[in-house]
Amino acid sequence: MELDKEERSRVLVIGGTGHIGKHIVAASIHHGHSTSVLIRDATPSDLAKAQLLTSFVDSGVALIKGDLFNHESLVKAIKSTDIVISAVGPRQLAEQTRIVTAIKEAGNVKRFLLSEFGSDVERVHTVDPVASLYAGKVNLRRLIEAEGIPHTYVCCNGFAETYLPSIGDVTAVGAGPPSDKITVLGDGDAKAVFVVEEDIAVYTIRAIDDPRTLNKILYMRPPANIVSHNELISMWETKTGKTLQIARIPEVDLLEWIKEAAFPLNILLSLALSIFVRGDQANFEIEPSFGVEATELYPDVKYTTVDEYLTRLL
Amino acid sequence: MELDKEERSRVLVIGGTGHIGKHIVAASIHHGHSTSVLIRDATPSDLAKAQLLTSFVDSGVALIKGDLFNHESLVKAIKSTDIVISAVGPRQLAEQTRIVTAIKEAGNVKRFLLSEFGSDVERVHTVDPVASLYAGKVNLRRLIEAEGIPHTYVCCNGFAETYLPSIGDVTAVGAGPPSDKITVLGDGDAKAVFVVEEDIAVYTIRAIDDPRTLNKILYMRPPANIVSHNELISMWETKTGKTLQIARIPEVDLLEWIKEAAFPLNILLSLALSIFVRGDQANFEIEPSFGVEATELYPDVKYTTVDEYLTRLL
Numbered sequence: 001m002e003l004d005k006e007e008r009s010r011v012l013v014i015g016g017t018g019h020i021g022k023h024i025v026a027a028s029i030h031h032g033h034s035t036s037v038l039i040r041d042a043t044p045s046d047l048a049k050a051q052l053l054t055s056f057v058d059s060g061v062a063l064i065k066g067d068l069f070n071h072e073s074l075v076k077a078i079k080s081t082d083i084v085i086s087a088v089g090p091r092q093l094a095e096q097t098r099i100v101t102a103i104k105e106a107g108n109v110k111r112f113l114l115s116e117f118g119s120d121v122e123r124v125h126t127v128d129p130v131a132s133l134y135a136g137k138v139n140l141r142r143l144i145e146a147e148g149i150p151h152t153y154v155c156c157n158g159f160a161e162t163y164l165p166s167i168g169d170v171t172a173v174g175a176g177p178p179s180d181k182i183t184v185l186g187d188g189d190a191k192a193v194f195v196v197e198e199d200i201a202v203y204t205i206r207a208i209d210d211p212r213t214l215n216k217i218l219y220m221r222p223p224a225n226i227v228s229h230n231e232l233i234s235m236w237e238t239k240t241g242k243t244l245q246i247a248r249i250p251e252v253d254l255l256e257w258i259k260e261a262a263f264p265l266n267i268l269l270s271l272a273l274s275i276f277v278r279g280d281q282a283n284f285e286i287e288p289s290f291g292v293e294a295t296e297l298y299p300d301v302k303y304t305t306v307d308e309y310l311t312r313l314l
Numbered sequence: 315m316e317l318d319k320e321e322r323s324r325v326l327v328i329g330g331t332g333h334i335g336k337h338i339v340a341a342s343i344h345h346g347h348s349t350s351v352l353i354r355d356a357t358p359s360d361l362a363k364a365q366l367l368t369s370f371v372d373s374g375v376a377l378i379k380g381d382l383f384n385h386e387s388l389v390k391a392i393k394s395t396d397i398v399i400s401a402v403g404p405r406q407l408a409e410q411t412r413i414v415t416a417i418k419e420a421g422n423v424k425r426f427l428l429s430e431f432g433s434d435v436e437r438v439h440t441v442d443p444v445a446s447l448y449a450g451k452v453n454l455r456r457l458i459e460a461e462g463i464p465h466t467y468v469c470c471n472g473f474a475e476t477y478l479p480s481i482g483d484v485t486a487v488g489a490g491p492p493s494d495k496i497t498v499l500g501d502g503d504a505k506a507v508f509v510v511e512e513d514i515a516v517y518t519i520r521a522i523d524d525p526r527t528l529n530k531i532l533y534m535r536p537p538a539n540i541v542s543h544n545e546l547i548s549m550w551e552t553k554t555g556k557t558l559q560i561a562r563i564p565e566v567d568l569l570e571w572i573k574e575a576a577f578p579l580n581i582l583l584s585l586a587l588s589i590f591v592r593g594d595q596a597n598f599e600i601e602p603s604f605g606v607e608a609t610e611l612y613p614d615v616k617y618t619t620v621d622e623y624l625t626r627l628l
Contacts, residue, residue: 017573019574019575019576019580020576046573047566048569048570048573049573089443089577090578129403129404129405132405159576161576162576162579169489170488171486171488171489171490172485172486172488172489173485173579173582174484174485174486174497174579174583175483175485175486175489175497176497179493179495180494181493183488183490252361255360255362256362259363260333261333261488262333262334262475262476263333263403263581264404264578264585265476265487265488266333266403267577267578267581268488268578269488
């Protein structure tokens, strides 16, 4: 059954020009939702952002001037939507309390999606500096639960674009594929989960007005994309026909390194401890009491596999 | 003229177990200052930190229980010192207002060193997310100036341990030396400055009771350590006898990449824009009205050159 556009939920994205936000905006429009994006400055000085905003407008997105720090603008934007999706970056996580206040005042929001888009912050085992960042996200969950705001927490696990180009080597996170050596943290056997950004956006948009995801955690664990670092390296070696020299860093040494490392390497390493060493993205069962899994809910979505993504890197 | 220990300034380090803090504690003790470190927990559960604290005590450091969020503990610790050096990490930068409040109340501090230890945040040209971090540091400078607190801002420029092991490739900041390819941001000709952590600590300690550094910026620009990325790569190629394949990313593409990149790669890239593309560590004259240069003030300090550091990496 196809719904008319008028019957579909209206979507407001805050942080819609960011890494994951822009994909969510695209998916929302593609799925026929009236979509608006909160924009601080409708005529940005930089070209890339201007082009993105132009593409939004061309595809039918409404740009709404406003920002987190302007309460009136926020309430006004929220009053004209059904669903609020926050995709703000780490620096603005704490400021989401301003969105909560505005949602309470507006009183009409059917679902609020906090900016999560990572591991389940209540089921991670890591250390500072990332532990504190995650603690802030947990506090936000408690706040919107206390306020009784209908919500879905989207735990998409690892962004493919962050981790896969370096074949999972977080010490080389922007460097592209390794040519002869790679660093593995821990024994490399813990399972991690990687999801391509476009797919994260599609699953997110599918979930926003699905009663099965109401007040639940939506996990993304595409079966073909749950892989250990060792497996990921093997897949890459098979594709390239070249064997990589692996430098293994035991967990105990990684813990010391995190303390020694200067900002921002310490951030990357404490993220990696959770994902690659402790396997926090796949080391627990998703119980119906708290969560649902995206590929089970939406089996018709044809997601990009890790294998396909690696082929693109060749 | 050697001063007795009794005549030397007493030093309190806040953040003394961190990346640069632990070197400052060591240098302070080595230079004969009564040195204390504010410690949240004197019996940490992790081995690395416990070992560090033991080594502090063995070398004569006084551990003082207290933290930023306990005002009384802070005032008490500050009342027993002459110099306060903050070396707190990025997450606690803003909390340094608590130190300012405590210093005002204590009323006895001869010099306060904010946690700077990077580029001169008033002479950088970068974009978010790092631009916001730097703006916070600028605010702190204005605050302590408004409060009339005697100070020195230590702009040590680039930590050697952060940038040199990957031969200046910030996309591979924890990965160690490149074996065949390296990423260069911009044209690679902007001059950056790298200083080994132990030397940063020595210059810092030399400056704390030097009248020439009072209410000034102490820059570290060791002449042998002012090098462009291209020069750094050439030095490494000469040492290894191997030529690296260079992938160049123009500034305009880097600016787009920063917007696209997820946390925390976007932090690394916006730091790199300032250091490697725009040359913010060496693209201005140090005027006597605002600054002094460490190797000119302390020519007797034999610093580690970039060349020597690279040799250690072989």
